[in-house]
Amino acid sequence: MSLELSAVEKALLRGKWNLDTEENTTSVFDLARAVVEGRFREVLTSPGARELFYIQSPTFDLPFDQALNLKAPSSDDVELLRLTVAVACLHAFLQVNWTGPDLDIEPLDVISIGPTESPSPLTGDLLNQKAISELAQGGEPAYHLTKVAAFLRFAEILLSLHYDRYPSVLWWRLRVAFIHQQILDEPVPQPPTLLASLDSLSAACASEPDLTGRLILEQGLLEHQSSHDKSAAELFVQAAKATGLDYELTGALGKRTKFQQYDLSQLVLLAESHLVDDDAANTTSTSNNTKAITTTTVSGEPEAQPNVPETLKLNDDTLLEQTAFTSSSPTAGSRLQHINPSSQPPLHPLDQCILLSMCLNVKNTSPSHGLTNEQMTPYVSRVISHPRNWSIHTMALLLRSRLESSRTRTAERATLQLQALIDQMPTADSSLPERLLYVHAIPLPSKWELERELALRFLGLGVVRSALEIFERLEMWEEVVKCWGALERPEKGITIVRDLLAGRKAEADAVISRGKLAGASGERRRVHDTAREAKLWCLLGDLEPEHAVEHYERAWVVSKGTSGRAMRSLGGFHFARASYREAIECLQRAVKINPLLSRSWFILGCACMRTEDWEEARNAFSRCVAIDEEDAESWSNLASMYLRMGTAEKQEEKEDEEGSSKWYSPSASRTQSTATPSNRDKSIPFENKLLAFRALKQGLKSSYENWRMWSNYMVVAMDVGELAESCRALGRVVEETSAKVGAESVDPEVLDRLVNAVTRAPADPEEAAAAAQNGADGTVGTYMNPNDGHGLLKSVRPLFERIILPRVSAPRVFRAWAKLLTWEGRWADALAAHLDGYRCGTAGTLVQGETDVARWREAIMEVEDVVNVLQNFGPRLEDGTKWRLQARSILRTFMGRSKEFEEEPEWARLVELQEELARKDS
Incomplete structure (x- = not known):
């Protein structure tokens, strides 16, 4: 495969057509241009596309990748046609499920069926259900109400073919994988070759800063989606360097409320783009990019406002709409001092995408404290202040809505803004090419995820009925069951799940419209997604604990051994009942199917600890921290496993009788672990102790308040x-x-x-x-x-x-x-410290009438010690006689309090000490 991107490939990747049509008169180039301009029906109904979507078998029993006509010999035109049609399918899928507006074509319209004597039984509903079933991955079902799912499946199949002449197919595979992940219940691991294969493509884009930055950014978004936050953070920074984005989070004087009298330092993000902005350049006569961006603004606002979603006003009686900066320059020492915080130049849309991605990373890598929102807000505000693109502005408003949902004064606008974003999806307030221009460079959620987020917002506010209506319309039955539980009617949820499994309840509106005919129901059950059916059995197992094992095992059988949810649930069930061997067996199957869920690894590690399988427990907790670096409990348990491994023999867990420090188990919010390495065991290799030290040190970064972890860290640090x-x-x-x-x-x-x-x-x-x-x-x-x-x-x-x-x-x-x-020679302070110790010790707190002889004998030793200290330190002080008075006073007071013990043999030691002090005074 050539490592040089052609002009048409760059146009498809950028979403902008700037090729000379006179030089490229082939029909395939016309189709590529139609894709860029959003004319998907023209592309997908073209003769070339119909040849790709020709199906010989009318019964359509084969999988899509075997049923489609993809055996044409490879050539430049054929490869470009496949790539163009794949992009058209992907973007048509995004138009329906992500950006809107409505699509004017269905998958059934593009399929050609071979000659047959009987009418074809293929319908749009069956085609969609088949695609959804094939899109299940890693034991995770795809969302069953996904529209035109066949288009996404077609794009996957076409891009999975071999390409010799168009290396950008590697990039499009990344984009398809990112979209595919978002329709699954849980993220699943991607092939390691997916990102590795893009290294050569990065070199091919090195001379194109916008393409380089976009490629790195999209890789970071996929890493973020897989919870690899550290890798994602590094990639976001690399993307900013690639595009030349200058940014700095700093402070500037300003006011945040209407009644604020004094200027205070406010957090602000200063940012400046250096990418060539073609759209901005078209509105001015200058070719200099920085000037182009600046000259298109008046007082910081764009001259030509783009068509973007409405930004709702706050309308609060105290808070300002946005921070009013009264200083024309940021805090001294800023490297972007030339930028006025209240009138910053517009950013290139790609740089806006990078800032929003960095904002996501702030959320994922910061501890749970109040500064997180304050850190994220400047990123979002910097993007909202200059709308440049419909999708980017939608994402920025969504992030602001999430940030404001937890604050009393902004919660109302947050909910209304989210509702407005949902309502504007089907409208035609902006062109389709504009909506798709940067859709791959931002983590914009699907339509159903936006509605789900709104329902969860209602649920958090206690508006359960409104949330229930949305969940029922989206057919998210797990959330529906939770709502009925919140309404204290759990039996209603059980009935719903049983009706779904029995076929008595039709889900989709399309199924309802066909009527409840026996033939229709039977056909619907025939194509029912097995992964989804398994999920329903798992949900029923959660609702009926007395039959949980039966339901989970049924889910496993229905899925033909592919349901990770079934094994996760069954493993958790056995663990809760102390059946650790059975739990380990189930959880090992679960993590083999989907190794990206840290909770499964954590419970597996705890189960292995209970069976004293330290090696397997170490492996499990290592996977936990690899997935989530902020999992303090797993770091602590990992350290415990290192201290257990390498010992000569298994020892009973007990506290050291000689006073060794106790190893505390972390305060676990999920599952409490009880591993307690014996500090008396001298056979622990030093390398293991050092690994335990490093694990605890890493865990404390995200659990700074956990004194148990600090206590463990203290002991191990002393050991190493x-x-x-x-x-x-x-x-x-x-x-x-x-x-x-x-x-x-x-x-x-x-x-x-x-x-x-x-x-x-x-x-x-x-x-x-x-x-x-x-x-x-x-x-x-x-x-x-x-x-x-x-x-x-x-x-x-x-x-x-x-x-x-x-x-x-x-x-x-x-x-x-x-x-x-x-040791420092501070004799007076040392003597004072000894006297303070004596006063709070047994002798100093002994009261008259004490009857405990053992305690009195211990006190005698303390009296003797303090008198010896006074004798040794006293002569070193400036007043060399004062110590004698103190010694006699201490001895006299103690003897006065303990006259009840005059008959004890040890009383003679006090009398002898008193006489010795008297002789030294004489």
Whole structure:
């Protein structure tokens, strides 16, 4: 296949015809032009297309790819004809189901049937049902009310043929795959060769910035659709670089409300295009692109407003329609300081698509916090401010509607705007070529997905009846069942599903119009999509738990072993009832059919943990985090599996009697896992500990508030020698839990090890640096190493001063703090820390009348310790006599509180200590 794109291929890809028709007079070129101009009936009813859609068998029992006449010898004209007809089929499908307006041709109009003695039984309804059945993929059914589904199937078949002369077919396969994914219940994995094959095509488009940017953008959208957010983010940035888009999220002074008196810094997206805009250039006499875009505006508005959906006004008594920027320049230091935030130049439509895609990525890669909406809004506002294309503006308004749906003052406009977008689909307010121009460069949802979103919006507002009406019209029975459940009539949902399975309830309006004849019902059941029927059996299993296994197994049989939903449901059923072996068997089948669903992998991993199959559990959780990098629970469980693997033998889960830190299981919102690696096991390979450390570190990025994960991270970090990270983790645990559990929030062993790591280095910084340089006494690197000596001190000292001491009072904490202060030579502070530890210890809190002898004996040891500290530190202080008074006072007070124990042998130790202090005073 040649790697050079022809002019007609570029015209089809761009959706703009700029070829010289006098030089290309062949009928195929005329058909290609008709595709670009949206004249699909002319293309699909042409003689060449009819030859492709000729069917010899009138019964039409064969699959589409075998029934169509596709055996013509390959040539330039034949390949171009196939490509042109495939694009016409794809765009006709999009016109009906995505962009509107109504289409003037049906799939039955383009099919030619061979001679037969009896009338052909083929009807439009049967043709559509057959196509929908063939479009089921990876065990996931296609939406059964998809219109003209045969056109999408025809496009897939024509593009799957071998092409020698037109490499753009690789790009069109990407576009078909992206559309196909959107009609399935759940995304399914794509062949790895799909994106890999586009590398050579990228090189062929290198001299065309708009084509290069569009190709990279569409690859990113497919990755986004498959939940590969990291790859999608990288591709969106590459697309912006390819088109030369300059953008920056910054701040500028402005007002957001009508009564705001002072200007505040408002978030704004500054952006400037450098692509040549043909449409803008046609309205001006200049050839310079930047000037062309600028000169077509007056005060930031386009001179000729395009035909785009209506932007509803907010009409709020407080909020402004849009941020009113009072500054003509952004925050100092911005590299786009020459742009006025309140009057930015229009962007190229392709650059608008890139910004909207980046907005999607902000949503998918940011934690669930309030900043997400604030980050997304400037992207959307930048696109809405200058409408350039019908489909792009529709997508921007849809994104704004989603952002505003959660805010009280904007919820009304959000719902009305969504309704307006649905209503304008069948209208002719813009031309079909304009609607299709950038439809592949944005994630515009289908018509039924828009209506479904509106119904969910109603359901969220409590308007259940209105939502129910929409779901029933869309025949989304799973949502219908949920609505009846919300109305406290679950039996109604069960009846609906049973009627559908029994054929007593006809779904589509076309079926109802034919009447409920036995022959019609039987024919309808004959072509019924098996994947869809299996889904209904699964839904019935969800509604009738007492017969769930029977229904799920029936779904598996009906689908002939292709229903991933059946195995997912059956596996979850067995897991909930602790039948882990059966759950593993079912879930392994499910993930083999559709490996893109992280929940299936997660439950599989948990089931493997319960059976102590650490290797398989590790593999399952690895797949979870590969699909969703923000799945903190899976990262934590993956770390647990690394600590389980490689051990000499399986050990019982128990807490270390010697005081080792507990391994906490993450607070799981889906399924609670209980893996607890024993810290006493010394046979865990260091490589596994390091992998566990990295897994926890990654998981904490999306679960910053989870103190259990921080506690696990603290233990593992200490094990692998990352003491600075262990110090940080201890601080987070204390911050999150000290208000509830007090001193128990501090792991004393970890704290002691941190202090020991600091104090084993020389206290003098110069001496420590010299020791590190000379390698003396095994202290190589202790001065600069962040995990030892003075390097670690930078983390440990703030840990005490800013986090632990203001929140926790515990003897062991004060003793560790005193040890650190002693190492630094801060004698007065060290003595004060020891005294604070004594006051909150057993001896300091002992009250008169205590009867516990064991506790009293422990207190004696603390008294002796504090007196020894006073004897050692006291002479180092400026007032060298004050310590004696403190020692006598402490001893006298303690003996006064514990006179009940004068008969105990240990009382003599107190008397002897008192006499010793008296001798030193004399």
